[in-house]
Amino acid sequence: MANAPTRPPTYSAGRRPPKGNRRVPRPMRDRLLTAAQHLEDAGHPESAADVRAVAAPGGWTLLRVKDTAESTPGxxxxxxxxxxxxxxxxxxxxxxxxxxxxxxxxxxxxxxxxxxxxxxxxxxxxxxxxxxxxxxxxxxxxxxxxxxxxxxxxxxxxxxxxxxxxxxxxxxxxxxxxxxxxxxx
Structure with a gap:
């Protein structure tokens, strides 16, 4: 038989199956928005606005640009x-x-x-x-x-x-x- 599998489909490579439910973290955007809300509640509205800006679509680019006067990265x-x-x-x-x-x-x-x-x-x-x-x-x-x-x-x-x-x-x-x-x- 050509291209026959060498291992049975139930082979687990000797690894033990994980115990319990795996924790899947919430998406990062949700965590950032939660952090922004905590900052707002703590009396830091400027910091909350910055975190919300980073959480927005494409907001990660704000982290790369140090000087806002230079609009294109070149x-x-x-x-x-x-x-x-x-x-x-x-x-x-x-x-x-x-x-x-x-x-x-x-x-x-x-x-x-x-x-x-x-x-x-x-x-x-x-x-x-x-x-x-x-x-x-x-x-x-x-x-x-x-x-x-x-x-x-x-x-x-x-x-x-x-x-x-x-x-x-x-x-x-x-x-x-x-x-x-x-x-x-």
């Missing part, structure tokens, strides 16, 4: 920078209550508006790490469209990464080593 922009600079930038962003992605987006907008030009970043031999930030796709495409013109105006290569790193360092007050291009001329 795509990942990997920045290779010194470990010390990365730690400074993260600490400053936490101190000011902003996301690094929103700071980079502001820098991209300043460059596109012609209000700011990134300085040339100095190379270093310090240990490097990768810092990932999320930036809106449309801003990244606009920067890609003008980066050749920006490089020609600046006299050095301008990239999304150089703009992002220089703007975050300047805006958040971190120490990023730059090259003085004015005195070289």
């Amino acid at each position: 795509t990942n922009l990997a920045l290779t920078i010194d470990r010390e600079l990365r730690d400074q930038l993260k600490a400053k962003a936490d101190e000011f209550g902003v996301t690094l992605g929103s700071v980079v987006a502001d820098g991209f907008r300043k460059v596109l508006a012609g209000k700011w030009m990134p300085p040339k970043l100095a190379r270093s031999s310090k240990p490097k790490v990768v810092l990932n930030v999320r930036v809106d796709d449309s801003l990244r495409k606009q920067i890609d469209a003008v980066k050749d013109r920006l490089s020609a105006e600046a006299g050095f290569r301008v990239t999304q990464s150089s703009i992002a790193i220089a703007w975050m360092a300047e805006e958040l007050g971190a120490d990023a080593a730059t090259v003085d291009t004015e005195s070289a001329e």
Whole structure:
């Protein structure tokens, strides 16, 4: 007989059957709404509203977004920078209550508006790490469209990464080593 079963259908793999009724938890949405009601009864209406917002359909996305000013999550922009600079930038962003992605987006907008030009970043031999930030796709495409013109105006290569790193360092007050291009001329 082709493809005959090797075990009888009543075979339990040596496991003992469970004793008693299995407890099936209520759906999480119901538990969150119950918690919201308890918060409301305890005199915490703001916290109850937050829990209800998370319990709403699609409310889990509110947990991912730290900065409400940045409406779209965008795509990942990997920045290779010194470990010390990365730690400074993260600490400053936490101190000011902003996301690094929103700071980079502001820098991209300043460059596109012609209000700011990134300085040339100095190379270093310090240990490097990768810092990932999320930036809106449309801003990244606009920067890609003008980066050749920006490089020609600046006299050095301008990239999304150089703009992002220089703007975050300047805006958040971190120490990023730059090259003085004015005195070289």
